[in-house]
Amino acid sequence: MLTSCCVRRAECHRHSSVPLTRRHRCLARATVDPCSLPSVMLFRMAYLNPLLSDKTILDLSLPGTHDTLTFDLSTTVSDGANDLPPDVAWVLHEFHDFVPGHFIRDQAKTQGLNITEQLENGIRFLDFRIMFSAPPAHSAFDHHSWFCLHFVESNRKALSYLGEVRTFLEAHPEEVVVMWFSRHGNTETTGNDQYPGVSQADKLAFWSQVEKLFAGLLFDTRQSSLNTTTMSELLVRNHRAVVFVSDYAEFTNSSSLAIDARQIDNILGDEVTAENATQQQILAELRNAGAHRAADKAQNRFMLMSMAAGPPAGQISKAAELKYWPLEHTKLRKECAALFHIPNMTAWCPPTLQDVSQLINYYNQIALDAVITRDSPATPYDLPNAIYLDAVAEHGTIRTGTEVFMKDSVRGTTNATRGFAYVDTFLLHMAQRECQTRPVTDCSDIITNLQQRRAANPLHRWSDPAHGRLLNWP
Secondary structure, three states: OHHHHHHHHHHHHOOOOOOHHHHHHHHHHOOOOHHHOOOOOOOOHHHHHHHHOOOOHHHOOEEEEOOHHHHHEEEEEOOOOOOOOHHHHHHHHHOHHHOOHHHHHHOOOOOOOOHHHHHHOOOOEEEEEEEEEOOOOOOOOOOOEEEEEEOEEEEEEHHHHHHHHHHHHHHOOOOOEEEEEEOOOOOOOOHHHHOOOOOHHHHHHHHHHHHHHOOOOEOOOOOOOOOOOOHHHHHHHOOOEEEEEOOHHHHHOOOOOOEEHHHEEEEOOOOHHHHHHHHHHHHHHHHOHHHHHHHHHHOOOEEEEEOOOOOOOOHHHHHHHHHHOOOOHHHHHHHHHHOOOOOOOOOOOOOOHHHHHHHHHHHHHHHHHHHHHOOOOOOOOOOOOEEEEOOEOHHHEEEOOOOOOOOOOOOOOOHHHOEEEHHHHHHHHHHHHHHOOOOHHHHHHHHHHHHHHHOOOOOOOOOEHHHOEOOOOO
């Protein structure tokens, strides 16, 4: 059984000259292939395609990243930077040499993997934030283009990162990637409120470049629907780049190759200042996720849940004082630590946003693990269509330890470098969810393999109250 299963899927890839649509039809019909789930850490949603072939995008649960492009931020404040009046952002960009850009970047960076590495490690929802701005370290009067941003702008133009997505999809013809274009994660705002000072002509010009870049890959609403078109049909049609767009009508001229971001049901996270209440809220959302997702599907809406949380008000100013003010550091650390309301965390002020993100992930892992370990007919836990969060690391993990994750950091089993099996939790839960109505022979190998992979990066808690990691709280 195992050998023949592997042979059947291998047949689909045997000749590179076979037209793509024929390969997709073959793959869509193939039975579950446990051979395609090696113990080495390769993360492909396509491993589950035989289980998901009759499902729609709105039946899936995708692991995502929040502020996806912050791995490559410059030290220049973007024109139209989020959380600033446009004229203030312009001044900070123009006088970039006098702005503490490196400190600001540290308060904006949430990711350590580049976009290709995120995709290779199993991320399938991208929070793609963009703004029309002068280039980094250039005058605000210089020629503008579209860059990514989180307060400061990316080093490269937005289109170059999208090119990496295109390359990934071409290399992996069984994969689907969902993206959301916005300036600051708002589904409703339009026009100048979404993109301050940007003309419709500049928006349409960028969207035209996107359509050209993804030609032949974009989800087309004239042929496909989020809540009725099956995954096997999407593969046959090659509709594998699904793009939600904020300010949809003005940005895309209501293109059929984009989806209005108002079809996203965006459930926002909370600050880390009330982790006990936040934990209960997240668990409640996950217990209701199956019903919530089904209700959204009926309305053709994509259920998205944020598990990223901003730092407490005042943390950035305390971190700045600690960096630039030479006095009263003990007092400042105590005042900063008190903002988090974590028992016995009394003298640590997280110096960067990523430090805060990894502290949040330490508690996020509890709720994510519950989807596997607490799920039962009496108390079902489920996942939304996508979750997006910070500090995604190698092997599809989220960093929960105290050492800030960078792409060249080494994964280990010390508490400083711990990570939780984020992507494999999604893959295993989807497999278990779909296998409830399938023969055991279709599922046992794939579930066993995913369980073994997930066990490599399990829920792990320890006692380090100095850095906010508690063993039995909340």
